[in-house]
Amino acid sequence: MSTTISGSKNTNEEIEKIVKQTESGQHKIYPILKPGDWVGLKAGAIKSTLIGDEDSPKVVVGFGYDTPDNFIFLTHKHLETLDANKVLEEAFQNLEDYVTEFKFSEALENKVLTSSGLDFSSERILSPNHMLKAHQMLNSEELLVTIPRRTCMMVISRDAGEKLLSSFVHLHQNAWEDDSYGNAPIANMLFVIKEGSIVGTIPLDK
Template sequence: MSNTENTGGKSPKEMEEIKAATNDTSAKIYPIIKPADWVGIRAGALKTNMIGSPAENNLKLVVAYGKDTPDNFVFLTQNDLPKYEGRNIIEEALKNIDEYPTEFEYSEVFENKALSASGPDFASERILSQSHMLKAHEMLGAEELFVSIPRRSCMMVIARDASQDLLNKFSYLHDHTWNDDSYGNAPIANLIFIVKGGNIVAHINLED
């Protein structure tokens, strides 16, 4: 029997490194937005409800929490909570996403009247950061924003009062990204979020 059999092709040393990363409580914790049908929910992943609730049978999105390790992202489960006794995991995760180094860029496709913050691992999760979204308000000079995070590491933002032509283009690009799996980015939501004062205040379900 080889050293990598029944271990997903990993050597004993690699398996030990993975085990160490799983038990490491010093690694930074980040939030990850997941759809309600994510398999991790049934596996006991630590999460909070973001849109909807199981009680009302309309759960759409959850926020899971995990550690960003050099090799992979390790989701936390309810069983991990004793390791973090005395620590507020959710507060830590939101602080870390607040400080995550991503920048908005003006989109020439939208005549510099829309923003993108795509590419970095937690670009989509920056919608949870009020300070990040307040920066979008400032850059667009807009009181209300439409925000699209159709897939992991993707974010697009436009002023709610933009021209109809630009809003149509924004809707088209959201739909295209939502349906395009060519980059392998996991889908998040076929929703457009309405953001005011840096916070999500409502959403538009494009599947209704």
């Protein structure tokens, strides 16, 4: 799926039309993970800083309507006519309702989980309920998660052992550097998860 940024290309009238279509069930809005230097920010896209701070964000959450042709991201201007709290609440509820499953990786001794291939596989890291399933499946209180690009997620226990952790990081780097599938990059880092929520990160920039 291609992406576009609402701004000069998407008028308020177009957004209002999409909102009406959304209310009728045609389109849904979702939180969408982006790197801190996402060009959409310069176009006025609304965002929540997930990693970093307001002056130097590393990973941000944008909000976009999933239409048949592209994602249409909301900007601050569009929120002049929309209820921001309602929109954001709806976006996260849609993500919570989005079904993705974890699978054990036999190649990694069934000690790594994968959950990839769907539009919002990566964004599901924002769902504590989803990540709690990973805790349970790996029988681990502390997880490391990689979401190098959109549609990709891998999970491992932090105490999995040096050899497996090294293989895990290698797989992350391969995915981070591989643009052949056209999936937008998110972050060159590992996310530390406890009790289903992000509690820290481990940067992997060289």
